Amino acid sequence: MNTLKDINIDNKTVFIRCDFNVPKDDDGNITDDRRIRGALQSIRYCLDRDCKVILASHYERPEPGVYEEKYSLKAVVTRLHTLLKLASDIQLASDVVGEDAQSKAKNLQAGEVLVLENLRYEAGETQNDSAFAKELASMVDVYINDAFGACHRAHASIDAMARLFPKEQRAAGFLLNKEVNFFEKTLANPIRPFVAVVGGSKVSGKLEALRQLLDKVDKVIIGGGMAFTFLKAKGYEIGNSLVEDDLLDEARTIMIKARKKGVKFYLPVDVIVAPEFSDTVPAKYVASQEIPEGWMGLDIGPASSRLFRTVLGDAQTIIWNGPMGVYEMDKYAKGSSKMSHNIADSNGTTIVGGGDTADVALRAGDVEEMTFVSTGGGASLNLIEGKKLPGIEALKA
Numbered sequence: 001m002n003t004l005k006d007i008n009i010d011n012k013t014v015f016i017r018c019d020f021n022v023p024k025d026d027d028g029n030i031t032d033d034r035r036i037r038g039a040l041q042s043i044r045y046c047l048d049r050d051c052k053v054i055l056a057s058h059y060e061r062p063e064p065g066v067y068e069e070k071y072s073l074k075a076v077v078t079r080l081h082t083l084l085k086l087a088s089d090i091q092l093a094s095d096v097v098g099e100d101a102q103s104k105a106k107n108l109q110a111g112e113v114l115v116l117e118n119l120r121y122e123a124g125e126t127q128n129d130s131a132f133a134k135e136l137a138s139m140v141d142v143y144i145n146d147a148f149g150a151c152h153r154a155h156a157s158i159d160a161m162a163r164l165f166p167k168e169q170r171a172a173g174f175l176l177n178k179e180v181n182f183f184e185k186t187l188a189n190p191i192r193p194f195v196a197v198v199g200g201s202k203v204s205g206k207l208e209a210l211r212q213l214l215d216k217v218d219k220v221i222i223g224g225g226m227a228f229t230f231l232k233a234k235g236y237e238i239g240n241s242l243v244e245d246d247l248l249d250e251a252r253t254i255m256i257k258a259r260k261k262g263v264k265f266y267l268p269v270d271v272i273v274a275p276e277f278s279d280t281v282p283a284k285y286v287a288s289q290e291i292p293e294g295w296m297g298l299d300i301g302p303a304s305s306r307l308f309r310t311v312l313g314d315a316q317t318i319i320w321n322g323p324m325g326v327y328e329m330d331k332y333a334k335g336s337s338k339m340s341h342n343i344a345d346s347n348g349t350t351i352v353g354g355g356d357t358a359d360v361a362l363r364a365g366d367v368e369e370m371t372f373v374s375t376g377g378g379a380s381l382n383l384i385e386g387k388k389l390p391g392i393e394a395l396k397a
């Protein structure tokens with residue numbers, strides 16, 4: 001896979017597929033701009049080489065063809081302008097490959113930036129449509145993919161478009177390259193003890209990643225909703241906690257495999273339970289063996305946090321994916337923020353993957369303390385699972 005530095009881009013019109021799918025609050029303010037900041041290095045590199053730079057990204061999931069303000073990249077462009085500190089304006093086309101985009105692309109000057117509107121306004125994007133890919137490609141000389149967070153999807157701007165360019169005119173941007181290198185190198189050659197911390201809602205979403213990790217790590221810590229499937233598989237009463245009954249056998253198999261391989265497997269020893277999925281009802285701490293009938297576990301308890309801290313004490317590499325509880329509600333956020341602090345305090349290499357997990361680290365004020373916070377949730381999970389990412393395969397083809 002070529003990276004930006006391997007190809008000649010001087011004075012060319014360069015397309016950079018970015019991942020500007022950033023979270024916003026109810027008022028439309030961007031709450032976490034790491035994905036925009038992550039793209040700056042590639043953009044600046046191109047601008048310094050007198051390129052005309054055309055940026056494109058999807059934003060959430062609009063209805064194709066329906067231009068709604070909330071799906072526009074307008075706020076992204078404003079933030080990008082602030083971060084790039086450009087003297088000139090950044091132009092935003094009102095469409096993707098329509099009249100406005102085409103005419104703005106044609107009139108773009110060296111050192112200027114044009115952002116196309118949300119790629120998903122065009123139905124062809126998610127359909128990996130070759131005609132749409134050709135229209136995008138016709139505007140530029142060089143294709144760069146820097147959208148790690150979107151690389152696990154074979155969409156037109158990620159897959160079909162990349163394949164239209166000869167090898168010397170396509171490359172990975174700096175962010176994409178860094179993400180892939182980090183995961184591949186860490187997983188291939190971890191410094192031990194290597195600990196995986198896995199949480200989040202369901203076992204099913206992370207089953208394959210768990211299986212793969214068991215072959216690589218020395219210890220696994222499980223938290224979040226998925227812990228209850230494992231606790232139930234061990235014969236505990238879990239009340240109304242989140243559970244996947246069809247995966248109980250699978251959970252047992254994973255725990256047996258861990259034992260056989262000598263991988264230490266840790267589950268929460270206490271949890272915070274509430275009678276409802278709500279933060280306005282009384283909640284209490286109970287041992288994992290004592291979840292009352294009708295109550296549900298919504299966070300790990302303080303004894304679990306202390307146990308997990310000890311387990312992480314000698315770790316030299318930590319990979320973390322998934323919150324320890326329903327962190328969106330303050331009442332059940334403590335287990336996740338304590339886990340974030342514990343990981344951030346480690347002297348080892350610490351890798352945080354997944355949008356929710358990165359959000360926990362951000363809220364806990366730990367992002368700067370982590371070795372690496374990935375900008376891609378699904379994509380980083382796929383890398384851990386050993387899957388090939390369409391975006392990377394297209395660049396390698």
Ligand code: AMP
Nearest residue numbers: 200201202224225297298322325326327
């Ligand atoms: P995932 O997308 O699988 O990483 O899951 C993240 C989600 O898991 C977050 O929205 C959390 O609120 C949710 N979650 C974590 N712990 C629990 C729990 N004990 N019960 C229900 N949902 C949970």
